[in-house]
Amino acid sequence: MRRSKYEKPAPRTGGGAKTSAMVASLAAPGQRTKPAPFGNALVELAKSRPDIVGLSADLAKYTDLHIFAQAYPERFYQMGMAEQLLMSAAAGLAREGFTPIATTYAVFAARRAYDFICLAIAEENLNVKIACALPGLTTGYGPSHQATEDLAIFRGMPNLTILDPCDAHELEQVVPAMVAHQGPVYLRLLRGNVPLVLDEYGYTFAWGKAQTIRDGRDVLVISSGLMTMRALEVAQELERDRIDVAVLHVPTIKPLDAETILREAGRGGRLVVVAENHSVVGGLGEAVASLLLRTGTVPPGFRQIGLPDAFLDAGALPTLHERYGISTQAMARSIRGWL
Amino acid sequence: MDTLLDVRPRAGTNVSLSERAYRIRRHALLMGEVQGQGYIAQALGISDVLAVSYFHAMTYRPEDPEWEGRDRFLLSIGHYAIALYAALIEAGIIPEDEIASYGSDDSRLPMSGMAAYTPGMEITGGSLGHGLGIAVGIALGLKRKSSGAFVYNLFSDGELDEGSTWEAAMSAAGFGLDNLIGLVDVNGMQADGPSRGVLNFEPLAPKFEAFGWFVQRVDGNDIDALVQAFDAARAHPGPCPRVVICDTKMAKGVPFLEARERNHFLRVEADEWRQALAVLDEGRPQ
Numbered sequence: 001m002r003r004s005k006y007e008k009p010a011p012r013t014g015g016g017a018k019t020s021a022m023v024a025s026l027a028a029p030g031q032r033t034k035p036a037p038f039g040n041a042l043v044e045l046a047k048s049r050p051d052i053v054g055l056s057a058d059l060a061k062y063t064d065l066h067i068f069a070q071a072y073p074e075r076f077y078q079m080g081m082a083e084q085l086l087m088s089a090a091a092g093l094a095r096e097g098f099t100p101i102a103t104t105y106a107v108f109a110a111r112r113a114y115d116f117i118c119l120a121i122a123e124e125n126l127n128v129k130i131a132c133a134l135p136g137l138t139t140g141y142g143p144s145h146q147a148t149e150d151l152a153i154f155r156g157m158p159n160l161t162i163l164d165p166c167d168a169h170e171l172e173q174v175v176p177a178m179v180a181h182q183g184p185v186y187l188r189l190l191r192g193n194v195p196l197v198l199d200e201y202g203y204t205f206a207w208g209k210a211q212t213i214r215d216g217r218d219v220l221v222i223s224s225g226l227m228t229m230r231a232l233e234v235a236q237e238l239e240r241d242r243i244d245v246a247v248l249h250v251p252t253i254k255p256l257d258a259e260t261i262l263r264e265a266g267r268g269g270r271l272v273v274v275a276e277n278h279s280v281v282g283g284l285g286e287a288v289a290s291l292l293l294r295t296g297t298v299p300p301g302f303r304q305i306g307l308p309d310a311f312l313d314a315g316a317l318p319t320l321h322e323r324y325g326i327s328t329q330a331m332a333r334s335i336r337g338w339l
Numbered sequence: 340m341d342t343l344l345d346v347r348p349r350a351g352t353n354v355s356l357s358e359r360a361y362r363i364r365r366h367a368l369l370m371g372e373v374q375g376q377g378y379i380a381q382a383l384g385i386s387d388v389l390a391v392s393y394f395h396a397m398t399y400r401p402e403d404p405e406w407e408g409r410d411r412f413l414l415s416i417g418h419y420a421i422a423l424y425a426a427l428i429e430a431g432i433i434p435e436d437e438i439a440s441y442g443s444d445d446s447r448l449p450m451s452g453m454a455a456y457t458p459g460m461e462i463t464g465g466s467l468g469h470g471l472g473i474a475v476g477i478a479l480g481l482k483r484k485s486s487g488a489f490v491y492n493l494f495s496d497g498e499l500d501e502g503s504t505w506e507a508a509m510s511a512a513g514f515g516l517d518n519l520i521g522l523v524d525v526n527g528m529q530a531d532g533p534s535r536g537v538l539n540f541e542p543l544a545p546k547f548e549a550f551g552w553f554v555q556r557v558d559g560n561d562i563d564a565l566v567q568a569f570d571a572a573r574a575h576p577g578p579c580p581r582v583v584i585c586d587t588k589m590a591k592g593v594p595f596l597e598a599r600e601r602n603h604f605l606r607v608e609a610d611e612w613r614q615a616l617a618v619l620d621e622g623r624p625q
Contacts (some may be wrong), residue, residue, distance in 0.1 A: 037484075075516075080509070080513070082509075082510065084468070084502070084506055085475065085506035085507050085510050086470045087472075087474065088469055088471075088472070088473045088476060088503065088507065089472055089475045089510070091462075091473050091475060092472070092473040092475060092476020092477035092479065092480060093476040093477075093479060094476075094482070095461075095462075095477055095480065096476075096477055096480025096481060096484065097484075098480055098483065100476075115466055116469060116472070116503070119463055119465070119466045119469060120462070120472070120473055122452050123453075123455075124455060124463055129466065322394060
């Protein structure tokens with residue numbers, strides 16, 4: 001519960017460096033990262049794909065599209081802080097045979113430009129790739145920037161493929177895959193120095209496929225995006241308590257890989273925990289829940305780890321992830337409590 | 340078809356624009372009659388603009404509606420579909436015998452225009468305020484391809500209410516899109532009543548001028564004025580987008596419908612359709 005704005009907080013004594021809203025990295029201290037995997041992968045791909053053009057709504061620098069803009073200035077369109085125009089113009093360019101990559105923040109695409117994505121792009125199945133930074137809770141700026149419901153908003157849109165990659169390794173592979181796909185795509189983009197995790201697991205992204213990253217007997221975590229990274233950390237931590245955690249990574253939120261999810265959830269005996277960097281309303285958790293219910297697949301338990309159905313606080317990202325239960329420690333605590 | 344319906348063009352290729360406009364109105368009335376109601380007042384009002392677009396200004400191939408070299412015509416106002424279908428029929432892109440299917444199940448002529456349904460329909464309009472932004476993207480794309488084609492976007496005074504229209508207007512000038520021609524139908528009527536009472540957009544021409552457009556404002560039911568304006572819009576040497584603001588009269592050509600005050604969505608009695616056709620025929624250009 002947020003304090004009244006008329007109540008003065010206690011004076012701070014140190015710790016400023018850790019509690020600043022400027023602390024916005026997803027990487028833990030010392031974790032391996034890769035800079036701007038999206039921008040760099042796009043530049044590489046664009047060498048052989050002259051149809052690729054980049055558009056931004058005054059956020060190229062903050063979506064790593066500036067790297068593309070620098071490499072191909074004549075293929076970059078600055079559309080201004082005008083997200084409705086961004087999406088309409090992308091639709092127009094797609095009509096003329098180009099493959100526009102439209103970037104902004106997830107909040108602005110989902111909340112402000114929805115009608116334009118829906119009618120100008122998705123209804124006609126146009127080849128526009130919408131890549132949006134700050135998905136879910138990946139900034140401490142508060143609700144104006146936290147796209148905690150972007151999946152809920154976009155899952156209802158026909159024709160739209162929704163991708164939520166985990167790390168830099170996957171993001172690099174997602175870029176050529178989404179461009180190769182014919183049709184609109186919404187990509188939850190991780191920007192800046194992005195953690196590098198899945199290369200250690202010998203993982204390769206496959207379009208539309210959920211994949212088991214590690215197996216385990218006691219708990220099946222079904223996760224997407226950065227929560228797969230957290231789930232893998234949780235699995236290591238719970239190993240010490242002799243709790244065996246499997247992690248099924250679902251980078252394609254829509255269309256959902258029902259076959260793999262049902263096979264894994266139906267293997268029996270395992271608590272199913274769906275973990276997502278998104279509100280518990282309308283995201284991967286509810287998508288999996290309805291799939292299980294529709295097919296009569298009944299695991300011994302079903303739980304969700306996700307953000308509460310609330311407007312979230314401003315603050316430092318580590319503080320907020322802990323507060324809302326999606327930090328590694330908070331997630332481990334939750335799972336222990338459910339067993 | 341009875342003789343009343345079977346009106347052929349008077350001459351082969353040398354058909355006057357006013358004859359084209361008359362025939363577009365006629366096709367529209369026949370479609371309106373199929374459903375008994377609809378956006379027929381807008382269709383009658385915009386027919387002269389469509390006649391000049393399709394039979395004077397634009398380059399296209401009726402037998403190949405997606406020909407790469409064509410001028411693109413975007414119908415941002417999806418509910419004007421009845422008008423554009425009439426023009427597409429007259430242009431030979433849609434067969435005339437599909438008139439009877441207008442707005443019915445499995446028709447290629449749905450009530451609101453959609454790209455996937457109808458040959459010659461470039462975009463899915465209807466969610467208003469989309470067309471001009473899409474036109475910006477198409478114009479950018481045409482320039483990337485070094486195409487000499489124009490993109491026309493037909494939008495309405497009602498769409499001036501939408502912020503997205505002005506995002507696009509600012510952008511078109513910023514990009515110097517001299518291959519984009521906006522056509523604004525100012526018929527003065529929106530769903531809730533007279534446009535200027537809904538959200539006043541006047542003074543309109545100075546607005547577009549301030550946004551960096553080459554602006555002309557004409558009587559949208561005066562074919563000679565339209566021809567001049569379209570020619571000037573295409574020939575203008577400036578590196579800027581062009582707009583022709585067309586003041587039109589709702590239900591133009593059928594005086595008893597022109598006189599109806601609330602004509603955004605006209606209900607016309609069964610016997611009145613024949614009356615309307617007869618009145619229109621009386622005014623057929625000689």
